[in-house]
Amino acid sequence: MPHDNHDQDHDHDPLEQGAALRVRALEELMVAKGLVDPATMDAIVEYYETETGPRNGAMVVARAWSDPEFKEWLLSDGSAAIAFMGFTGFQGEHMRVVENTDAVHNVVVCTLCSCYPWPVLGLPPTWYKSLAYRARVVREPRAVLAEFGVTVPEGQRVQVWDSTAEIRYLVLPQRPEGSEGETPEALAAHVTRNGMIGTALI
Structure with missing residues (x-):
């Protein structure tokens, strides 16, 4: 060269x-x-x-899967529950956690810029900041999710959450089948960054 x-x-x-x-x-x-x-x-x-990133979010998800009281707290006051685990800082001050169920699949976007919960997910991926994702996931979420390899059944509603400077979202994925009895560390290993954004199932 x-x-x-x-x-x-x-x-x-x-x-x-x-x-x-x-x-x-x-x-x-x-x-x-x-x-x-x-x-x-x-x-x-x-x-x-070492102090931030998707492994932090995975630990939050794993605890919610294995501790019903913590899960209830996480869903009612995400900011406090996440801070209790020690994950705080810039871009993570105001958090809301939304749960995937058989009835609803959640996906997160920031339509204005790239608001993103750094303490639990690290820095946003390039695609999250792209104009195409920000514009299309609101209009045609099922099509966008399909491009990520996620097929949402017709009977399951897709809910799109728009992060802002005031509030950021974290998706609580459904616990994988067959994971009963696993340690929190093993449960956390199932969780991906995309799963906590909603562009993957876990």
């Missing part, structure tokens, strides 16, 4: 391309100019790698 003289002065990971390479260059420039503290950057990256 050809490089000009500027590129030859820098060693880059061959996997870094496009936007990732530009982000790294901006980060290096901001650090060099003293605008960003590298230790602060490392702390932020570590937070998103």
